[in-house]
Amino acid sequence: MAFKKIDFKTKGFLKKTMEDYNTQAMNAHAQGIPVAWVTAVFPVELLYAMDIFPYYPENFGAASGTHRRTEELSLIAERRGYSNQYCSYAKAGLGLMYGNAEQAGKEDFGGEMPQPDLLLPSNIQCTPLGKWFEITAKYYNKPLFLMDSPQIEASSWESQKAYFLQQIHELVAFLETSTGRKLDLDRLCEVLNLSTQACDLWNQVLLFAKNKPARITYWDACILMGPIVCWRGRPEAVHYYTELVKELEERAASDLVAVEGEKIRLYWDHIPIWPKMRYFAEFFGNRQTSIVCSLYTHSWAYKFDAAHPLETLAESYMREFVNYRFDQRVEKKIKLMREYEVDGFIFNLNDSCKPNSLALIEKKNVISERLGIPGMLLEADMCDPRFFAEGPIQNRMESFLEMIGSKK
Amino acid sequence: MLTAGLDIGSVSTNAVLLANGKLIASVILPSGYNHQETAERAWQMILQQGQASAAQLKTIVATGYGRYNVPFASKQISEISCIAKGARHWFPDVRTVIDVGGQDSKVIKLDSEGYVADFVMNDKCAAGTGRFIEVMAQALQLEVSALEQEDLLAASGAQISSICTVFAESEVISLIGQGVARPKIVKGLHQAVASRVGSLAKRLKLEEPLLVTGGVAKNQGVVVALAAELGLKLLVPEEPQLVGALGAALIAAQE
Missing domain, CATH: 3.30.420.40 (ATPase, nucleotide binding domain)
Incomplete structure (x- = not known):
């Protein structure tokens, strides 16, 4: 049974929502709106409330993967001495920055990002992204504010919250001084409510993969997640996900499934291999296998308490699964695997995303023993095709599915 | 019943012919550049050794990296499954x-x-x-x-x-x-x-x-x-x- 991907009817709406985001990002300066570069897990609600445009350069990194530009851009960064094992999002961004400079006055280098007025990294996800921002800040001579979120330990919960809240206050002061815009708390509450609504809708979307067979897969979710990352805190995200939930309800009512004849359900960690999205969706689809969940797509589940706007931001953004301890990270994976009733899991040892690849072999062993389900590791970069060897990867995945299938 | 298995590896191509689960013919050849040609040669050699004809075989399973280069195979299975099966047969x-x-x-x-x-x-x-x-x-x-x-x-x-x-x-x-x-x-x-x-x-x-x-x-x-x-x-x-x-x-x- 050959796999046939069923397009979403709201595909055009998604495309327009994301195009609007990029257009606004590129037009912000012309409209006198400052652009702040942010990492994916950052209290952007503050920015939207202050009419500062948050731009996510990680999206450019991922897009460079899907558009197969990462190698070309990485080579520009590598010529300047960056390691080929440095984060491929960062390499793509740095490659673009240096490439644009090398091409200055010549033909357009393509694949634009808006230049930053402010750089706002957080190290909740990782340190390498912050370094990329630091280099960019120096290059454009723009101010940078780092939100520091150390590893979460239950024993130091309260002091960590106080530490992060203090930084939120400092961030507000920094933004007010740098842009001359004042934070209006009522406006912030509106943004927080919009953000909570969008997160709630996004999580309703993900739940459609709990159905057996699943109505959507991880491969769908990786594309559908665009607005929850970029437009979180704005009506655009709420509008789009409201329509998407409606469509998925229709799918459920008409028995439309993501993978016809679904036999195997798997968990995937973590970021997809962007240049090979279609390959993976077809590989698994053709083998009646649905990837139904991942901590990556389940990352946006904020429930803000607008009565305490700054405290709620601190509580929500001080933690992300990446800054939890080994055992807590294992628990989070196990919880999802149980909820989505998976038969096994695949972990990608993604060399350029070291925080997510940390101790994956041990995680695999611990989880397999706890849940009695098999796991497999593959090795490939999220964007850089030079680290993708199709033959060995496919061989491993086929063996893995045969192993699960033989016991079913 | 006659069945055959071909393992097209990166270095060697190995083929066996079984009669009711008993090994009656086997061959090991260098895989070389042209996997299809090597698979065909290995196939003819085990048929000859086992004094059998292709028509007598209903199922032929190919494994190894070159498993998709065996046009006459009825099924492709990864070497993990095949090695496990073979090992278990000789060492229960x-x-x-x-x-x-x-x-x-x-x-x-x-x-x-x-x-x-x-x-x-x-x-x-x-x-x-x-x-x-x-x-x-x-x-x-x-x-x-x-x-x-x-x-x-x-x-x-x-x-x-x-x-x-x-x-x-x-x-x-x-x-x-x-x-x-x-x-x-x-x-x-x-x-x-x-x-x-x-x-x-x-x-x-x-x-x-x-x-x-x-x-x-x-x-x-x-x-x-x-x-x-x-x-x-x-x-x-x-x-x-x-x-x-x-x-x-x-x-x-x-x-």
Whole structure:
């Protein structure tokens, strides 16, 4: 049974929502709106409330993967001495920055990002992204504010919250001084409510993969997640996900499934291999296998308490699964695997995303023993095709599915 | 009932013919560049050896990296499943198989019922595989088949990095330059392969009986070094290269 991907009817709406985001990002300066570069897990609600445009350069990194530009851009960064094992999002961004400079006055280098007025990294996800921002800040001579979120330990919960809240206050002061815009708390509450609504809708979307067979897969979710990352805190995200939930309800009512004849359900960690999205969706689809969940797509589940706007931001953004301890990270994976009733899991040892690849072999062993389900590791970069060897990867995945299938 | 299994590996193509589960013909050929042609040749050879005709066979299973290059195969199955099946047939109690092939090494754990319970494969690197040994034999001007005897002549092995085939080759050349005796280098190389494969194997909880298969298992130098590395007793089938093809033919019989 050959796999046939069923397009979403709201595909055009998604495309327009994301195009609007990029257009606004590129037009912000012309409209006198400052652009702040942010990492994916950052209290952007503050920015939207202050009419500062948050731009996510990680999206450019991922897009460079899907558009197969990462190698070309990485080579520009590598010529300047960056390691080929440095984060491929960062390499793509740095490659673009240096490439644009090398091409200055010549033909357009393509694949634009808006230049930053402010750089706002957080190290909740990782340190390498912050370094990329630091280099960019120096290059454009723009101010940078780092939100520091150390590893979460239950024993130091309260002091960590106080530490992060203090930084939120400092961030507000920094933004007010740098842009001359004042934070209006009522406006912030509106943004927080919009953000909570969008997160709630996004999580309703993900739940459609709990159905057996699943109505959507991880491969769908990786594309559908665009607005929850970029437009979180704005009506655009709420509008789009409201329509998407409606469509998925229709799918459920008409028995439309993501993978016809679904036999195997798997968990995937973590970021997809962007240049090979279609390959993976077809590989698994053709083998009646649905990837139904991942901590990556389940990352946006904020429930803000607008009565305490700054405290709620601190509580929500001080933690992300990446800054939890080994055992807590294992628990989070196990919880999802149980909820989505998976038969096994695949972990990608993604060399350029070291925080997510940390101790994956041990995680695999611990989880397999706890849940009695098999796991497999593959090795490939999220964007850089030079680290993708199709033959060995496919061989491993086929063996893995045969192993699960033989016991079913 | 006649069934056949073909294992098209990166180095060798192995084929077996079974009559009611009993091995009646087998062949091992170099895979070469043209997998389709080699598969066809291996196929004709086992038919001739087993005095059979193609029409008598309903199911032919292909395995190995070249499994999709066998147009006459009725099914393709990965070598993990086939090696497990073949190993279990010859050694019914086996719980772990370490297969060291031409371009990859794999460790397979079987449960008490003979199902594959877990497996690991080497990274994108040829160190710890047959290719590593081939490259080194060439640098030492030895036939691969002569390595085992050479190993026996040394009391201890030279220290060789097991991280990368290319760098290890430079290391071997520099050892030759330093006048280190060839047997000592060979033993060192076998230990390097054992260390690499051993560290892969230790990712799984190893259980005995433990079988070593694949072309490299023919080299006792590697097997002895691996047993020492793991501290476990290793079994080697009489024809370690045929285990995958045997498993494929057995799976064909079930179809």
